[in-house]
Amino acid sequence: MLTAREAEVLNRIDRDELLGDLSALIGIESLGGAETPAQQWMAARLAGLGLEVDTWDIDFPALKKHPAFSMEVERERGLGVVGTFGGGEGPALVLNGHVDVVPVGDISQWTVPPFAATIRDGQVFGRGACDMKGGIAAALAALAALAASKVTLAGRVALQSVIAEEDGGAGTLATILRGHRGDGALSMEPTELMLAPTHAGALSFRIRVPGLSAHGCVREEGVSAIETFRPVHDALLALEADRNRRLRQPLFARYRLPYALSIGRIGAGDWPSSVPDLLLCEGRYGIAPGEDAEAAKTEFESAVSSAAAGQAYLAEHPPEVEWWGGQFMPATTPMDAAIVSATTEAITELTGQPPRVEGMTYGADMRLLVNQGGVPTVLFGAGNVRRAHRPDESVPIDDLLTVAGVIALTALRFCRGS
Amino acid sequence: MLTAREAEVLNRIDRDELLGDLSALIGIESLGGAETPAQQWMAARLAGLGLEVDTWDIDFPALKKHPAFSMEVERERGLGVVGTFGGGEGPALVLNGHVDVVPVGDISQWTVPPFAATIRDGQVFGRGACDMKGGIAAALAALAALAASKVTLAGRVALQSVIAEEDGGAGTLATILRGHRGDGALSMEPTELMLAPTHAGALSFRIRVPGLSAHGCVREEGVSAIETFRPVHDALLALEADRNRRLRQPLFARYRLPYALSIGRIGAGDWPSSVPDLLLCEGRYGIAPGEDAEAAKTEFESAVSSAAAGQAYLAEHPPEVEWWGGQFMPATTPMDAAIVSATTEAITELTGQPPRVEGMTYGADMRLLVNQGGVPTVLFGAGNVRRAHRPDESVPIDDLLTVAGVIALTALRFCRGS
Numbered sequence: 001m002l003t004a005r006e007a008e009v010l011n012r013i014d015r016d017e018l019l020g021d022l023s024a025l026i027g028i029e030s031l032g033g034a035e036t037p038a039q040q041w042m043a044a045r046l047a048g049l050g051l052e053v054d055t056w057d058i059d060f061p062a063l064k065k066h067p068a069f070s071m072e073v074e075r076e077r078g079l080g081v082v083g084t085f086g087g088g089e090g091p092a093l094v095l096n097g098h099v100d101v102v103p104v105g106d107i108s109q110w111t112v113p114p115f116a117a118t119i120r121d122g123q124v125f126g127r128g129a130c131d132m133k134g135g136i137a138a139a140l141a142a143l144a145a146l147a148a149s150k151v152t153l154a155g156r157v158a159l160q161s162v163i164a165e166e167d168g169g170a171g172t173l174a175t176i177l178r179g180h181r182g183d184g185a186l187s188m189e190p191t192e193l194m195l196a197p198t199h200a201g202a203l204s205f206r207i208r209v210p211g212l213s214a215h216g217c218v219r220e221e222g223v224s225a226i227e228t229f230r231p232v233h234d235a236l237l238a239l240e241a242d243r244n245r246r247l248r249q250p251l252f253a254r255y256r257l258p259y260a261l262s263i264g265r266i267g268a269g270d271w272p273s274s275v276p277d278l279l280l281c282e283g284r285y286g287i288a289p290g291e292d293a294e295a296a297k298t299e300f301e302s303a304v305s306s307a308a309a310g311q312a313y314l315a316e317h318p319p320e321v322e323w324w325g326g327q328f329m330p331a332t333t334p335m336d337a338a339i340v341s342a343t344t345e346a347i348t349e350l351t352g353q354p355p356r357v358e359g360m361t362y363g364a365d366m367r368l369l370v371n372q373g374g375v376p377t378v379l380f381g382a383g384n385v386r387r388a389h390r391p392d393e394s395v396p397i398d399d400l401l402t403v404a405g406v407i408a409l410t411a412l413r414f415c416r417g418s
Numbered sequence: 419m420l421t422a423r424e425a426e427v428l429n430r431i432d433r434d435e436l437l438g439d440l441s442a443l444i445g446i447e448s449l450g451g452a453e454t455p456a457q458q459w460m461a462a463r464l465a466g467l468g469l470e471v472d473t474w475d476i477d478f479p480a481l482k483k484h485p486a487f488s489m490e491v492e493r494e495r496g497l498g499v500v501g502t503f504g505g506g507e508g509p510a511l512v513l514n515g516h517v518d519v520v521p522v523g524d525i526s527q528w529t530v531p532p533f534a535a536t537i538r539d540g541q542v543f544g545r546g547a548c549d550m551k552g553g554i555a556a557a558l559a560a561l562a563a564l565a566a567s568k569v570t571l572a573g574r575v576a577l578q579s580v581i582a583e584e585d586g587g588a589g590t591l592a593t594i595l596r597g598h599r600g601d602g603a604l605s606m607e608p609t610e611l612m613l614a615p616t617h618a619g620a621l622s623f624r625i626r627v628p629g630l631s632a633h634g635c636v637r638e639e640g641v642s643a644i645e646t647f648r649p650v651h652d653a654l655l656a657l658e659a660d661r662n663r664r665l666r667q668p669l670f671a672r673y674r675l676p677y678a679l680s681i682g683r684i685g686a687g688d689w690p691s692s693v694p695d696l697l698l699c700e701g702r703y704g705i706a707p708g709e710d711a712e713a714a715k716t717e718f719e720s721a722v723s724s725a726a727a728g729q730a731y732l733a734e735h736p737p738e739v740e741w742w743g744g745q746f747m748p749a750t751t752p753m754d755a756a757i758v759s760a761t762t763e764a765i766t767e768l769t770g771q772p773p774r775v776e777g778m779t780y781g782a783d784m785r786l787l788v789n790q791g792g793v794p795t796v797l798f799g800a801g802n803v804r805r806a807h808r809p810d811e812s813v814p815i816d817d818l819l820t821v822a823g824v825i826a827l828t829a830l831r832f833c834r835g836s
Contacts, residue, residue: 215549265687272702273807278524
């Protein structure tokens with residue numbers, strides 16, 4: 001049952017303002033490495049809501065020394081932004097959202113402009129709509145309602161607006177190291193309104209598969225790296241199938257491949273009529289919660305080595321595996337953590353039923369909050385990750401409003417508002 | 419039997435000067451599109467030998483309208499250079515050589531610097547050593563010997579120094595259209611001192627293989643273009659095997675794949691944790707002498723279509739085939755052409771035995787001389803194409819001297835020198 005005060009705050013959640021914020025954010029082309037304008041917008045917006053805003057230049061040279069640091073896109077500059085509502089000594093709630101988005105891919109497959117919001121059929125379309133500018137806009141709407149209702153918290157709620165999530169989490173790591181922690185955290189990643197107390201890991205890898213160059217007109221004098229790659233590719237597909245059979249977990253029951261080994265980029269050759277002497281293959285290697293990441297890497301390297309050993313050229317010229325860029329470890333928050341019960345209660349209150357609980361297959365900044373920050377964290381957000389990282393990314397507006405309500409109610413109860 | 423005059427000219431071929439010219443040429447990084455410094459060097463060198471030099475800016479906009487035009491590397495500027503020795507009305511011999519070289523590929527596979535000549539074990543190493551700066555240096559040595567001997571020709575011999583051979587032949591086409599033709603031509607491509615009156619063709623192709631993007635963590639929601647490419651790749655390998663069985667010709671008997679279908683470049687994806695929605699594949703499609711190129715293209719396109727039809731995603735989203743860049747048609751000079759007997763005679767005289775006659779599997783500017791210029795042409799040069807387009811490209815010095823001698827003797831006899 002909602003109290004009258006809670007109902008008053010929830011009523012102040014403004015749909016138009018939420019859509020306005022989300023449209024503004026989609027309109028800022030905040031690809032990895034180019035997040036500063038989006039962060040400046042966030043800092044101004046948070047200040048406009050009357051929050052105390054901490055804005056700072058991230059010290060990348062210092063950050064790179066941290067063992068949990070990983071980053072794929074080179075950045076010379078990047079901003080940290082945290083807006084805090086309330087300053088009490090009671091329980092502190094963290095809201096975490098990233099402003100960086102992934103590239104648009106093949107633009108011809110989009111039916112809407114990626115960097116201008118399109119509102120249609122109850123959804124918002126655009127790059128980042130669900131991953132995760134929608135979640136940030138929902139958090140802003142919740143904070144705006146708390147502020148407009150002049151709520152007083154025994155504790156405090158802070159929105160961490162971060163960069164570089166997609167390529168390794170440097171923004172959240174910097175935020176934690178600056179001292180922004182709390183007693184529980186909610187990260188607004190797209191979970192389709194499910195509650196996710198666990199997520200898989202994903203380690204970025206690069207494989208260099210050698211070949212031997214030759215003029216294409218006598219191609220058998222060379223060895224095409226496109227052809228030497230084939231058995232390596234087969235071995236990776238087999239490894240993925242085997243691991244996903246072996247490492248099944250109940251919270252990931254609906255996925256055939258919860259720990260996907262996905263190749264995201266390959267490139268070979270520099271001239272159409274030369275035989276390519278090198279194939280570069282980059283991708284993400286899914287890791288199960290609780291799995292030993294070092295053992296999983298060894299398993300991957302062994303699969304590549306075995307494939308190479310069975311191939312005439314690669315046996316003598318073995319491929320090289322490199323772990324680089326985003327190294328997203330898995331993370332799990334215990335089911336009896338306060339943030340789990342608080343969000344479960346708020347979701348049940350607002351949707352009329354307890355949330356479906358599932359693990360997410362993607363790596364996320366949650367791991368840094370949990371593993372580095374010691375903050376019990378859940379993922380909860382609007383939209384489907386199946387619509388992220390692809391053309392016509394979208395998010396349902398009703399679900400954004402639900403997320404905003406759940407955040408406001410969780411903040412009121414978790415941080416003891418009045 | 420050599421005449422005294424012929425022997426005198428041949429004795430004037432200067433090994434040190436030849437190696438000096440070749441070293442200078444290798445030192446000029448004349449990658450496709452960046453040939454101007456090499457052409458300026460050639461113009462100065464030819465003038466220094468006392469030849470009449472025609473140097474001009476190639477008019478690319480006009481050239482592009484020609485049906486035989488093809489070019490892969492965009493060029494705004496390029497020079498044509500032809501140096502002519504003798505001005506008589508008698509038979510005119512053309513020597514044709516290209517200064518452009520292909521990229522170095524994986525530099526770590528080189529044991530010598532690609533753009534600085536290394537002379538070792540009787541060979542010259544460096545990018546372009548055999549393909550075909552060695553041939554140009556041999557021609558310069560022959561012309562220098564003719565000039566130093568104050569030979570008078572009833573006809574004339576012209577060295578065409580051209581650009582853009584590797585990516586389509588625009589330089590030779592421009593040279594022919596400027597009016598530089600002759601009664602026979604020798605192109606100094608690497609033939610291992612064999613005489614080649616025929617060469618295969620090679621058509622550059624590009625295939626766009628679509629996929630469907632998705633977040634790598636739910637990769638089965640997408641369709642990886644790396645995976646949809648697999649059946650297309652299989653079909654191309656099968657097509658190549660079938661054609662090379664079917665189109666056998668005696669002058670190509672030593673090759674299992676005289677008309678190689680070689681993929682030189684692939685690329686897919688722009689983010690390690692997104693499923694690639696597009697794979698680009700570029701390569702060269704070998705064409706047999708006498709084959710109908712249009713029919714061969716149709717055969718290629720059908721193979722791609724059939725592969726696509728058997729694949730769930732591609733059946734609905736067919737790959738696209740594009741013919742672009744270098745379109746090297748095959749070419750053949752009749753065995754009874756004067757240039758064939760003249761070079762055969764000179765080779766026999768200088769090496770003590772008739773040349774081995776073979777077809778070359780690579781496309782070359784010879785096709786433009788033959789098909790557009792109407793000039794009967796043979797390929798004859800030092801070095802092995804197996805050492806071209808790959809690391810540590812090299813050419814044997816003795817063979818360069820043989821080529822220089824054959825050129826000088828052929829010029830003396832073909833153009834009636836005294």
